[in-house]
Amino acid sequence: MSHTITVVVPIYNESDVLAQFHERLCGVLDACAGEFSILYVDDGSEDDSLALLHDLRSTDSRVGVIELSRNFGKEVALSAGLDHAGGEAVIVMDADLQDPPELIPQFIDAWQAGYDVVYGQRRDRRGDSPFKRNSARAFYRVLGVLSDVEIPRDVGDFRLLSRRAVEALKSLPERHRYMKGLFAWIGFPQKAIPYDREARVAGVSRWNVWRLWNFALEGITSFSAAPLKMATYLGLVTSTVAFIYGVYMLLRTLFFGNPVPGYPSLIIVILFLGGVQLICLGIIGEYLARTYNESKQRALYFIKGYHPSADQHSDES
Missing domain, CATH: 3.90.550.10 (Spore Coat Polysaccharide Biosynthesis Protein SpsA; Chain A)
Structure with missing residues (x-):
């Protein structure tokens, strides 16, 4: 043929x-x-x-x-x-x-x-x-x-x-x-x-x-839009963990006091949450950059x- x-x-x-x-x-x-x-x-x-x-x-x-x-x-x-x-x-x-x-x-x-x-x-x-x-x-x-x-x-x-x-x-x-x-x-x-x-x-x-x-x-x-969803879920999980930890620290301070400042744990929490935020912003930025490039219609x-x-x-x- x-x-x-x-x-x-x-x-x-x-x-x-x-x-x-x-x-x-x-x-x-x-x-x-x-x-x-x-x-x-x-x-x-x-x-x-x-x-x-x-x-x-x-x-x-x-x-x-x-x-x-x-x-x-x-x-x-x-x-x-x-x-x-x-x-x-x-x-x-x-x-x-x-x-x-x-x-x-x-x-x-x-x-x-x-x-x-x-x-x-x-x-x-x-x-x-x-x-x-x-x-x-x-x-x-x-x-x-x-x-x-x-x-x-x-x-x-x-x-x-x-x-x-x-x-x-x-x-x-x-x-x-x-x-x-x-x-x-x-x-x-x-x-x-x-x-x-x-x-x-x-x-x-x-x-x-x-x-x-x-x-x-x-x-x-x-x-795939899965990374955007994962960023949302990751933010939700970390916020939930941070809220639970905040309630725990509040109750502990009210009932037992807190004579020793928790500087190391505070720094760890701040760095962890900051890292999560930057990762999520990076994921959003990747999609935003692609949307921007597509919108130029070059x-x-x-x-x-x-x-x-x-x-x-x-x-x-």
Whole structure:
């Protein structure tokens, strides 16, 4: 059965692995039936990635390149790719080869069987450090408990989306885009394809502890209001405990007196209540900042240059 599929690949400083990734991806696509195009989205790379992308485009008619005006982040780069991807289905994946292109035929088979979203689910993360494996496992479980939408565990961006799933994602106007949550939120029939995640072939991951922490906050605050409720409950509990303790101290003073001032206990109580207040204010601030950013209605990204594949350009003309 003939079909047209676009592979969207966000790129940021991937010059070390780009040629190898493209060669391996093309080997898989050449063995699949149907017509394919590859859309690379350069997210403001500071190395030779953009020059390499143009070299690939000059030698492969299936390659198209989007140049963003600066580094907007992977989630936005992915959104830009989806906005410009044609075809009956779209495959999104990273260029670091941790997600094997060899899984694509299984994605296509599941899509042709009626699934709108087919995603790779990591059985093993042998390519990641112990800290990243454990923190990711903990994050997905916490998010699963807090989120109003069931977000699959141990799942990244590597997936196939049908045309109606892509159009559904394009209709979402929000600026804070946690794509893994949005993929789940749109619904439609979805299927997991398990696989083992390998180590990076080349280059260094830019996901340090600080980036991972902010990414976790983005995911939780984008798909759950539970932290706000927890702040309310925490405030209620601490107020109740403080009231009970206040009554206890009053009765103790009235009946037994209080010859020794309770300076240490007083400082502990003040610091504890102050810490709780700051935590609650921080949680509220996170949601308020996101509301503020959404209210500005800024463009999600700007394109410095769009170079469609030769195949797509000939179709349009």
